[in-house]
Amino acid sequence: MLTIHLRRSLFEPRQVRRATLTALLFLAFSNGSYAQSKLQLVNLPGSQITLTNGKKILRFDVSTPDDLHQAKVTVSVFPYDSDGKLMPAPLASYERTISNMQGGKAIEVGVATPRSGLFRVDAILKAPDGETLDKTASTLAVVTKRDEVGPSDFGVVTHFAQGGTPPSVLLPLVKQAGFSWIRDELYWEAIEKRPGVFNFPARYDAYLAACKRLGISPLVVLDYGNATAYPTLFSKSNFPQSPEARKRFSDYVDAVVARYGGTVKHWEVWNEPDFSKISYAAYSSLLKDTFSAVKRVSPDASVISCGGGGAGGGPGGDCLVAMIKEGSLNDQDGFSVHPYMPPNTPERGYQATGAPIDFVSVPTVWPYLKELTAQHVKSDGRPLQVWVTEMGWPVNPKDPGQGEATQASNLVRTYLLSRRYGAVRVLFWYDFVDDGTDINNIEHNFGLLRHDLTPKPAFVAASVLSSTVGTRNWAKALVDANNVKAYQYGTDDPVIAGWTTDGKEGMASIHLPAGKYIQRDWQGVDTPLTITAQSFDWRVGPIPRYLIPDRQ
Template sequence: MLEDFEAPQNWFTWSGDADPRPTGGMEAVADDPHGGKQCGSFFFDTSCDNGYVSTDLARIFPPQVTALRFWVRSAGSVTLTLRLLDSTGQTHQQSLPQEPAGWHRIELDLSRPTPHHFGGANDGQFHQPFAKLQFLRERGCAPKAGTIYLDDVEVVTATTTEELTEWYWNELQVRAETGVPGSLFYPTERATMDLSVGTPPNGVKVTVRGQLLDVLDQPAGEVPPVELSPDNGYRAALTLPSAPGYYRVQLSLSDGKRSKERETRFAVIPNNRRQGADPDSPFGVNTHFNQGWPASLGEVVRRAGIAWVRDGEASLDDRALPVALDNDLCYLPCFTAWTNRLTQRFKETLAKDPNAERTWDFSEAVAWHRQYAEKYGKYVDAYDLMNEPHGPWSEALGGGWQGGEWLRTFADYGKQVTDALHQADPGAKVLWEDIDQLLWYREFAGMDAAKTIDAISPHPYNLHPSRPYPEQQPTLEQMRDFRAFVAERKLSWEVWAGEVGFSSFRRDDKTPTQFYTALTEAEQAQLLVRMMVLQLAHGVKRIFWYDFMNDGWEPNNPEHNFGLVRNDHQPKPAIVAYANLIHRLRHAAWIKPYVIGGGAYAFAYAPKGDAAKPVLIAWVMAGTATEAIPVASGAEQAVVVDLYGRTQTVPVRAHRLTVGLTPSPTYIEGLTDRDLLPHLTQSSAKADPEAGAQ
């Protein structure tokens, strides 16, 4: 059995990058399944006539497959296209016309060559093992919209039971489903995990034992053993702890002769549930719903308490906006649709005449953006003018990373597009981007764009390994000059960090770039919290972590490992740390630096509605330090909370609270304004003295 949709696997949907795009995908639904409680619903809409919709299942296939069979039904006449990718990269394609009917089985003989094939060996022969199964709907086929139901997708093999058993254990696939978005439990929820395996070829029982590890790989308990057998359909529920924290579950499965180790993850986070959107929250994340991410990830974003999503590739057929609306998320579309079109025009014009007059007609792009705002403006909370224009624009027009010739043309474009967005959506904020520092805003103002811009949006990554920590990010020092510049010109500009993140990758000789610093997943979580606190303390109004989900599987590639969750949707420590930060700071009345010794960083903030009980958050950039915090209120103890919500009570002795600090930030709760306010500073270089109000 490849897929019975009872605990559905990850089906990847693709519909191209054209504008507009077709839509569709695969979902598990309880709609008259062939067997069990659910079946697959492959829904599609290709009415734009601009590409196809496909849904893919990439998994390990057994050896010597001779046939593929599955059950299908549809409400009308429709043609389903099936593709199989073999071990050479060759795609085998078959068209399967369907008539209105109830469930019926399709069986494909895979021992004979296929007439329709391309790529790889391109010989029509099936080269095993197979790597991917794909269903798709092509453009131009009637009907252009509808649903095809699938169930019980299985293969037939020619191997012996013993050979198949060996393959089964070598490639053992374990499904561990919590039924909770992102496997992020709230403390009041019963934490369980539905564990299942495919039926072993020899039908024997499988015993499962589990060991829990915390973020530092320290033992955190055991999972009570369970037995998988024909009696329970090789499916059983594991009981998990409900104490706050991030957990890895190391599973050991055995049939008495063979054994296999597998790992899964879950977390218990604060209940950040809210009613409605929260535009005042500073906490956001970058997503790629317009590039094909499954809409279900929106539920994980919301569950973590993240309030904003910034999504690239925004188009007139915006696929990120419905996800935002369904999950009460504020939406910041980022426009990239015109980058290549415009820069290609620049290159072609200047190739013909390098001395051509550099006055450009942007009317088509202006009309497109106006149309977008007219269509979506009532749902959109702000607009990002264009993602990182400096690369393609400077290549076409001259200049570079720090500005130059291209910037003047871009400012002209930006003014026209921003005016169009404001006209169609009055009152909306339009962000103009900067690079990893605050460098371009002065030139923008000098190009008569000052009154057009609503916010400057740097991408304050720590690109260079020589300055790996968020405390070393140049924008922190530049915020003072920025504020003075804005005040002098009586501008209302804000700073929004449109992209910023740290990657949990491993550097080796195959790492494709020298940028970024290699981090563990635990270090990524630490730097997320430190960066967020520092940026907020310096007056940044919104912060969008990049990225929500890992963009690949290569452990040595930075671009594949920026995510808060892995691309199998399992949590990384960073999303747990982010959820705890959001729980404490999303509506803090203020956040200001606290005087502390030993080279440590500390900030006090006032929780919403309880300014008399400010909270301290502290850390050191590297190494360790022990700090004695003066306590004047008479408090006898305080509660120290780590990034993941785990608490420890610490006594106050001789009016001092002694805490150990590490690069992992610590929240210190239970003190009062009498304890902390006298030690706040307005002159620390670690925060902008005019910033900090949220």
């Protein structure tokens, strides 16, 4: 495998040394006497995301038979184009010969990255006779450094409660990707293993302390039953159904909010309750008890209901409507939905059945939920906030057109559309890191980073979106056709985002003041552009591009 040690990293050396070394994609070729030859990657997790272009040091561990002294390693660096496609020709190739080297030693190769963006690195180990012994592939990204967290409506789902990559490694990457929020959990069963005894895992303290240090806001889910401490209460259901079970859950909430209430100001009640098995009345009772428990300890905290639940991820507000009928309108500060749409696009979505909206898409769901909350205001006069606490597209080789470039385009377009309709408090992308390595398992492939923390196009696209559009509000539509969009964000310092919705390139005919502009693609690559007439035909593609007035 290919090992990449980058001398410029997001992390301090001490932090990097703590990281667990992981392996990358591995493709083995075993032939004859060279069956034991391997090209191995042992790079530090996250080190393939850097903040400056130029020379990068790639370190390869090579294992060959002792007598194979003239084997060669060839490293090629490939760029991506403005539509997220891998270019067929490498920027450069680098070759090293393994001379008089015992097996298991390492070599270093310096490669150059001339600009910002994403690059694929291919490495091949060949015998002196030209036979391929092993090969591996990876990616590296060059992105603009961020000193501040991203916009207040950009969030991403993490899994620190489940262990895995330390927050000291992962959270700086979350910040670099342009997110200001994470959504994670604090499992009841992990905290109270014996009745009435609350012990908090070190990993819980660590990720929330790191959030506070980096200025990242956590939305924490309070969830799941506790058969470990209370086997009788949860013998038939993992949900607190009885008054006694709800009382024990409230004690857990008290303990959690007392410990973390200074850092966590937003709490979500449960994750994706299955209302085909859990009655709305039972959930309403738990919501009321949890709301009271949170407010008793932390009066300024917010409680988010529904946990994204409801039919089809709740895009029709099923759970909220039920909570209103159950008398729980005032026992929440907002509610959440999980309106997944793969493999459909965020603009068109899919046709709904038996729902108050005909299609589930961003342009239909967001306005509907905004109107629904306007019709049901709390007794204190405050409207409920709408939260999208999970939404994402996987990289899915089983579905034509659901590749890495499509994931990147859907991410950027979803956040741009969400800002355009102005209904959602925070939108959380699911999720930040792939949950596994099986390319045929959809659940393993929602991440912006692969399981080994190497970047996908979506990571780079998210970082560029956040730094380019920033906090600018949606101003107006320059083009709003079925297949082509061109939206302006901001007025005094505008940024225009343009894209197509049908997977093809197209023209957006827009009217702009004549002058000099900068066109920026998803990788952050800037191209000077001069507009000489007010009517301008702008060529755009599936991954949004940006037009920025050149004020220099």
